[in-house]
Amino acid sequence: MSTAMMSPDTPVGMQLPILTDCCPPSSAVRDDDAVSLAAMFKALADPARVKILSMLLNTPEVCACDMAGQIGKTAATASHHLKLLKEAGLISGERRGTWVYYRVVPERLKAIRDALTLDAS
């Protein structure tokens, strides 16, 4: 596991900085940050949920009554996916009479985008 291993020889011709250790010791993200980020990614790790989010990115809000048709699944399955997206904080739902309308939560999407942005740029 090499806790204090010497640097592996840098091949001739490499212009990369020679590190004093095999890897930088800096821990990348805190454990709980990694967990919460992974939870958001997991919420998007299904084509049906990607479609739902995409619909909501194109339109201010979408009625649940059309979700099932758009993703080609039953209403129960659509409701399941909407629940997962809502639990991840990526969308919010509001009942108005008979129908339930969903919309995106922009701040959460920004959090994901920021986590995927290179430090150098």
Add this chain to the structure above:
Amino acid sequence: MSTAMMSPDTPVGMQLPILTDCCPPSSAVRDDDAVSLAAMFKALADPARVKILSMLLNTPEVCACDMAGQIGKTAATASHHLKLLKEAGLISGERRGTWVYYRVVPERLKAIRDALTLDAS
């Protein structure tokens, strides 16, 4: 399922645009786009893989020999996660002698960020 349903009554006081249909008929993303996007999200849907990616965002490249230690799992498990990230096109690995170095694929990250960006902004 309402293929041509009349708009549900907009509650009094709503300032939202009155739609002529319950939902806009425009399909959000193509099926295969949703599938490939979901595959990338799935590749990030685990705290260990989020940590790995985060390490690679902070450093130009990271030796596989330290991945296991950083994520707190065995080398076999780390290799498994690295394989998934590589198969999703999010990272690339290069063997140089004894060690294998991984780095991020910036274009793929940008593709994800773009998919999460609101059309209005």
Add this chain to the structure above:
DNA sequence: GCGCTGCTTCGACATCTATCTAATCATTGA
């Protein structure tokens, strides 16, 4: 060649997930 070390693959197992049908809850209108 031989051993050493690092990385990957294999096999197994417990857990989680997507999907459906059926049942239940919520709201409206008669």
Add this chain to the structure above:
DNA sequence: TCAATGATTAGATAGATGTCGAAGCAGCGC
């Protein structure tokens, strides 16, 4: 109140996933 419609939940099931130990593969140094 009752029936109708939309949304959610419950239960069941097939398939996917994370994890580990063990085995196999790839370089390096002797």
